[in-house]
């Protein structure tokens with residue numbers, strides 16, 4: 001039985017990271033060392049890939065014989081001007097053991113904002129039949145519910161440069177040793193799915209359970225090398241599924257992992273997320289093989305254990321279809337309807353989007369163009385002045401915005417749910433029949449607004465569509481509502497010019 005580590009006394013009292021604060025003297029560091037640079041000739045091209053970095057490190061980096069330092073590495077030569085420090089930081093009452101670059105530490109807020117409050121007791125952990133422990137809903141949960149919020153136990157940069165000074169095993173063991181003693185039993189009881197004998201326990205646990213987290217990015221030459229991962233005691237118990245029902249995001253402002261449901265979850269259903277990028281792996285065999293390679297288990301999720309080969313083939317075909325549909329193809333039917341000045345049948349547009357959304361529902365894939373499809377459904381139902389249809393789809397679009405932490409967009413959509421007739425494409429079908437060109441802009445604008453979660457995007461889209469239709473963007477803008485435009489494009493660098501031109505045109 002593995003016993004907990006003894007804690008280094010200072011690590012318990014490590015302060016918040018503050019701006020301009022020098023690292024503690026007892027921090028273990030990977031120092032930049034100019035003499036090492038002089039000694040080691042640079043390769044012709046900068047080493048950017050992980051393999052190149054590793055090879056370069058093996059040839060050029062020497063281990064420090066100074067026991068107060070972990071290693072001496074001239075990372076500037078790699079375009080990575082960094083100084084990695086082990087530091088325990090406090091988030092509210094939780095102490096997090098981190099290994100971060102000094103610059104990243106300095107970019108963290110001096111005070112973390114309080115994390116949002118999740119549903120209470122909405123899930124519990126239980127033993128599954130064949131996948132170890134899993135989390136199960138204790139009641140029916142709606143889509144876009146804030147299910148879980150968790151502060152990490154450890155966070156570390158996961159670039160390979162760590163290998164230069166300390167072995168990975170040393171880094172992992174140092175990181176875990178700095179975790180508060182009371183947390184260590186729970187941490188050491190986490191699943192270790194690495195092949196037996198391959199890694200020390202600490203490394204096995206970290207490799208099996210960490211999730212990618214987003215940290216503030218300093219201006220470094222090789223930002224791709226600046227990934228970070230975090231270990232979360234509860235979220236680590238979530239099993240994988242190729243049709244997940246939750247997504248998670250890390251919010252550096254509150255230093256918390258935020259887990260949202262992406263569809264309704266019934267009482268007793270398992271709560272699952274995806275360990276892999278489902279966009280790049282469409283077939284069951286490809287997904288299973290990737291999970292075998294990366295995570296060392298045979299996937300037993302619902303989609304991978306479909307009862308017969310025909311069902312598996314149908315699922316593969318559906319996923320491929322979702323994967324292959326380009327954004328332009330999604331937009332095309334509504335654009336064709338609009339080009340016909342509303343003479344085409346809008347029901348055909350609706351049927352197209354409903355079929356796509358149904359594919360996504362069956363496969364449990366709510367990324368890809370899901371948001372675009374449901375937004376265009378909302379636009380179509382608004383054009384037909386169908387309140388029920390409109391509310392249903394704009395409600396789903398709002399759910400997506402909420403799970404993406406896009407609260408402004410979600411608020412705007414809530415306004416449309418309450419007052420559908422204020423939605424810019426409201427009654428467009430009727431208006432098109434009467435005054436085809438005058439209302440075009442409303443349709444374009446509403447689409448731009450609704451299909452975007454970022455404030456920059458509507459403008460880009462307006463410009464793109466305006467150009468596509470060889471229709472001056474000023475005309476689009478001048479006949480749309482000024483407040484909406486200003487609201488949405490205010491952050492854009494091109495804002496000044498567009499708003500000025502729009503005012504002139506209006």
Ligand SMILES: C[S@@+](CC[C@H](N)C(=O)[O-])C[C@H]1O[C@@H](n2cnc3c(N)ncnc32)[C@H](O)[C@@H]1O
Pocket residue numbers: 130131132133134190191192193208209236237238239240241295296297298299300301
């Ligand atoms: C991060 S842990 C998840 C929690 C784990 N079940 C536990 O008991 O702690 C990942 C491990 O759970 C199991 N697992 C997760 N999803 C699975 C799936 N879809 N099929 C089979 N095993 C799965 C595998 O053993 C995997 O290595």
